[in-house]
Amino acid sequence: MSIVKDAAEAAKGLAQAVTKKAIEVAPDGWVPGGTPDPLIRNQHGHVGKPVSRIDGPLKVQGAARFAAEFTLYGMTYASVLFSTITKGRIATLDTADAEAAPGVVLVMTYRNAPRMRPMPAFGSNRMAAGGDDLPVMQDDRVHWNGQPVALVLADTQEQADHAKSLIRIGYEAEAATTSFEAAKADGTEPGQFQGDPLQVTIGDAETVLASAAFKVDETYRTPRHSHAAIEPHAATVMWDGDMLVVHDATQAVTHTAWSLAHMFGIEQDKVRVTSPYVGGGFGSKTLWQHQVLGAAAAKLADRPVRIVLSREGVFRIVGGRSLTEQRFAIGAEKDGCFTAMIHTGTTIMTPHSAMPEPFIVATRSGYAADSFKMEVRVARIDMVANTFMRAPGEAVGTFAMECAIDELADRMGIDPIELRIKNEPEKDPTVGTPFSSRNIVEAYRAGAERFGWARRQPPGARREGEWLVGLGCATGTYPYYRMPGGVARISIGRDGHACASVAAHEMGMGTATAHTQVVAERLGLPLDQVTVEYGDSRLPGLFLAGGSQQSAAIGAAIIAAHRALVVELLKLAGNDSPLAGLKPEEVGGLDGGLAKLDEPARWESYASILARAQRAELSVEAAAPAPIENQHWSMHSYSALFCEARVNAVTGEVRIARFLGSFDCGRILNAKTAASQFRGGIIMGLGLALTEETAFDERTGRVMSASLAEYHIPAHLDVPAIDVMWTNIPDPHTPMGARGIGEIGITGTGAAVANAIYNATGRRIRDLPITLDKLLSAGIG
């Protein structure tokens, strides 16, 4: 690095540090969320009600249209061939037989694919959506085992699949790094996440640990995981002149549109991406090679293309969560107060992915301690690019942290809940900012009471026939984020119907239903007078259905648009209205119109205001303020999780008998869909704890469990009745008083299960998943 560049980097770093400090110490009123959202005061409106999903009738009749269900005139079907070597080049390529097969339109390889820029990797631009930064079928290079190397287009899927089998391809393989041990031996580097180094050093934690009265110091391992959404990745693509239309399954419509425009060298407004329904995402439904290949093939053939990845194809070209090897050490005084917390370790990435599994994130704000040492190091492997999967970092990081606390409590003879409460921080323990709202102790007390925690016995003490029974608990936590770019449009008509438009996504989280409730309540309208429009890149704003932040991002944009709407309505109302002379902050939505907040008799309906102004409709658009609130406050969702595990003393099989999640996530917007989000996260956590592991051949770099028969997600009989409850204490500093609920459920669940298994058996398994062979090897029974 040159001296000039060094100086520039240093100046940039200094400027960022100064800005960060300024936000931390700014008066609350200057920060978004400094004044509580007025909606928090309403306790008897639509918000919080258990409203059934508005798209429910469509979904139960199979009438919700997914990406692979758009039919276009003259459509062709794609079939993708994947490389069988890990690294090297394509040496020979014979597509003649495939091209001659019945129904084949064309065969696309690097030789004839349209020229495109490489994929813009996530984070390289605020709108980049790519899982890696590799070129897509542009040269003879092979970068991972499973990379697309050819695509057949034919009139039917059967014809395309058959023709693909006729392609003859020869490779020149090169040496690749495919094992974790070899990658570590090649050297590791510090990890960076969202621009920040994954490193924290406060005090001399190693020295403090060495002299601590009590300590744990253990290594925890978590394997690769796959999202395994039931809908395979798919897109239906067409070029309409110079306009590219992609009916996609994505959690990032606008990011995807920008990224495709960038790759094809066209303007962003020449790409439209729709995604009205998504059959599960969990972090996987971003931009991968299939949308690009579909668009390229459609261009080459001048015909629309449907590209649906086979289930194997999903495992080949869509990465999952990477493996981790984590050291977690805690030093404590005799009274239980933590003196040192150490959380370090290694994860793996590809040379081209942008996502080190940030397993220390939850540790940064979890507990008070005198000293901290945290670091994520990265080793590189030649494999499909790893990516975000539900609670990236937290899902596996909390497994280490919350098991370590349980181990320490056991050694000290303290109840693990009391040990956690003893170390409850008063402010963010590593940054020093105040918490916006943190009620984890209340969540624990309420959960323990309902679960019957007091009946817990010492490890290995409870046996019912062949079954060893134990109780365990763990804390879950996930940060509050709000990504920049949120813009919303609100339109209201003389018929009193309002439509809110955002380029956001509904993958089953309940977004459309919850925000219909929010918008209806802000406007003072019944639910059936409100529509929320989403799932199309032509709508306003840049939204990502990720990071459990979409609702905050939509909420803040709607607040801004609503204020702009009120300003315009008051202007239109003029001097003949009961609202004459009122300021925007003095009025709110009530009974289909605007009313003075403290004098509701001063009211006029939207219809009346628009009619007098001779307007059929009023439509406004506004942007949310910059999301700096989580630099001013330490903002997180929390959970206290309780598990009853039964372990068969003969076979080592584990059954989860009961599970309770007690959540503190601010105000709940819809009690029914929120409960499903919590349960869904917990169930994915049960998979993480007990069954899920993407089997990876360390000799060849190939995923071996490339099917839903071999990647084991929880099935109905694996899932007990899961009880959920929540504090429902509004966060005064977030839109609607709500914090994220999508990822919190999976965090901590792995540890709650492992801790319950320990309590049942007296055996500690620190290597996920906790399968029967590991328990038998540990000598249960």
Add this chain to the structure above:
Amino acid sequence: MRFVINDTDIETDIDPRTSLLDLLREQIGLTGTKKGCNQGACGACTVLVDGERILSCLALAVQYEGRQVTTVEGLADQAGLHPLQKAFIEHDGFQCGYCTPGQLCSAIGMAAELQRGLPSHVTGDLSAMAIRATREELAERMSGNLCRCGAHNGIIDAIDEVFGERRGQQGYDAEMPEKVA
């Protein structure tokens, strides 16, 4: 070839390699039946043939000429949604909705199996005259239908309400429509 799908006669020429699933989705335009894995591992493609549940991705369409095929689009009738469809909405038995058509068809086929007295892996008394439709029985018999969003509790609650031991208690009619019973 002639197919009978949701009580409608359909004549179409097909490639003999075509699965029943692809016939439904790609040729007839009945996209309610979902393709999750195309290898019989997820259950998203479950349909009813003469009232029995099958995985349409593992079925060649030519085998089903002239047989009564019922898909999710055929569950509701003029009177409205099938009681199980209503119960799925009420109990939030889905999130993304992609496994839902398979869960619904599978549950209806499963209920008929229970009525016929077919035992499952968790059935305790194989000689009993009738099998109790406990939650465990329902969960075991639905385990071939994967859900990744984690709507399992809502799915079993809905099935329990319509076909389980508690059926009829929540105001739903426990009778199955004649065409699939």
